Amino acid sequence: MGCAASSSSLHRRRRKRPPVSEVAVFVPSLRVPLPVDLARHLRGLVSRHALDTVSAARARVVSSASENVSSNVLELRRSLEEYLPLLLGFTKKEFRLEFLVEFKWRDVVVQKKETCIASAWYELLSVVHMMAMMALLEANLVIVHSDSVVVCESEVSEDCKKTAIDLLLMASGYLEFCVRHILVHMPLGVKKNLPGELQEGMLEAIATQALGQGTEMQLGLAVESQKATLSVKRRLACEQVSYFAQAHYCLSGCDINEHEKKILLFIKWKYLEAKAAAYYFHGQMLDKGSAPSDHISAAYCILAAEELLIDSKRACLCFCLAAPVTRVPPAWGAMKHLHQKIPELASKKCQTYGYLFEEDKVPQPLPDLPEFQLSLRPDDYELPDIDAMWDAETCQPQVQTLKAHLEDEVYENEMP
Numbered sequence: 001m002g003c004a005a006s007s008s009s010l011h012r013r014r015r016k017r018p019p020v021s022e023v024a025v026f027v028p029s030l031r032v033p034l035p036v037d038l039a040r041h042l043r044g045l046v047s048r049h050a051l052d053t054v055s056a057a058r059a060r061v062v063s064s065a066s067e068n069v070s071s072n073v074l075e076l077r078r079s080l081e082e083y084l085p086l087l088l089g090f091t092k093k094e095f096r097l098e099f100l101v102e103f104k105w106r107d108v109v110v111q112k113k114e115t116c117i118a119s120a121w122y123e124l125l126s127v128v129h130m131m132a133m134m135a136l137l138e139a140n141l142v143i144v145h146s147d148s149v150v151v152c153e154s155e156v157s158e159d160c161k162k163t164a165i166d167l168l169l170m171a172s173g174y175l176e177f178c179v180r181h182i183l184v185h186m187p188l189g190v191k192k193n194l195p196g197e198l199q200e201g202m203l204e205a206i207a208t209q210a211l212g213q214g215t216e217m218q219l220g221l222a223v224e225s226q227k228a229t230l231s232v233k234r235r236l237a238c239e240q241v242s243y244f245a246q247a248h249y250c251l252s253g254c255d256i257n258e259h260e261k262k263i264l265l266f267i268k269w270k271y272l273e274a275k276a277a278a279y280y281f282h283g284q285m286l287d288k289g290s291a292p293s294d295h296i297s298a299a300y301c302i303l304a305a306e307e308l309l310i311d312s313k314r315a316c317l318c319f320c321l322a323a324p325v326t327r328v329p330p331a332w333g334a335m336k337h338l339h340q341k342i343p344e345l346a347s348k349k350c351q352t353y354g355y356l357f358e359e360d361k362v363p364q365p366l367p368d369l370p371e372f373q374l375s376l377r378p379d380d381y382e383l384p385d386i387d388a389m390w391d392a393e394t395c396q397p398q399v400q401t402l403k404a405h406l407e408d409e410v411y412e413n414e415m416p
Contacts, residue, residue: 021324025136025139025213027137027140029259030069031195032069033058033061034104034106035059073137076130084127084384085384085386088387091121125198143332174381196256201253202250202260209244209266210378211378212244238369238370238371239376244271265315266319268319273308279301305342
């Protein structure tokens with residue numbers, strides 16, 4: 001009986017572990033809006049019609065974001081798009097509403113991390129940033145398969161890759177807009193209070209990371225295509241290296257907290273993968289040369305690719321183990337091909353040129369990778385037109401009688 005009681009007690013204490021997610025496209029920690037009493041801040045400054053309309057639209061965003069975001073992407077995106085034209089009225093100086101409402105947002109993972117700032121530009125930045133995160137999340141869901149847990153490699157269709165590329169360019173466009181057209185309107189005091197996820201360097205890093213992952217998927221399509229030449233594959237791999245190097249540089253000026261280190265680890269992992277691919281394809285290009293030195297340089301490139309591939313696997317494990325823990329993803333895209341080809345070719349090069357490497361007391365310097373003009377660009381994004389409600393007379397506050405004023409008091413008290 002004592003054993004039964006003990007077993008029952010252990011069962012009660014056992015907590016359900018959260019599912020371990022898989023990452024193909026990195027999505028930084030999501031931020032969601034918290035309820036705000038707009039009536040308290042805007043009473044007497046806008047009409048009840050305007051107040052009701054904006055409050056209802058924001059409440060729909062809060063409600064959609066409070067559910068499982070991964071399974072509610074389309075609904076949340078629609079809510080954000082409906083709220084945005086209404087929110088723009090707060091940013092117009094003639095309405096004098098820019099700094100009247102304290103908007104509150106919270107980090108989904110770090111629940112206690114809330115940021116409350118009295119700025120309509122902060123709210124606008126948070127909304128467009130969330131739209132970017134939704135695009136990244138959707139791209140990840142397109143690539144990650146439910147059956148990838150039980151396999152070492154994952155099949156991702158051509159259509160899925162193309163869809164994911166479009167979503168990545170969309171996300172990068174949102175983030176570029178945040179940097180160029182929203183941050184510039186913020187007073188310095190507001191900028192200093194922004195959370196780390198909304199700092200300029202972080203926004204630029206995620207935008208560039210998205211372009212790097214788009215190029216990664218383009219390389220995967222090229223590797224699977226019989227029409228793609230070796231020079232095209234090398235160019236895409238080298239571009240991918242440049243994108244992730246830029247993303248790392250953007251983060252160098254940011255204050256990265258313990259929780260945000262995962263993005264650094266992700267960029268390091270992807271940079272090493274890209275560099276391994278670049279040296280592999282560069283080595284194959286050099287091997288086409290006629291001079292003996294070309295073949296030696298090619299061998300050095302292939303061996304370097306193998307070392308970088310090993311380092312990238314270690315970096316992947318470090319990324320997955322960093323909080324929040326994520327599942328080690330199966331090889332897919334170009335890396336599914338290269339995980340096999342690089343070790344095979346490196347082994348052949350060692351057998352052919354191993355004696356030269358042993359005799360060479362001063363190792364030959366590794367050839368530099370060629371540099372190319374980066375081809376992927378973020379999608380152009382423009383804000384929608386301001387809602388026509390703000391131009392209507394019904395938006396303006398009306399002179400109230402005492403009876404109407406008292407009715408407003410009752411109305412506000414009844415609001416959730």
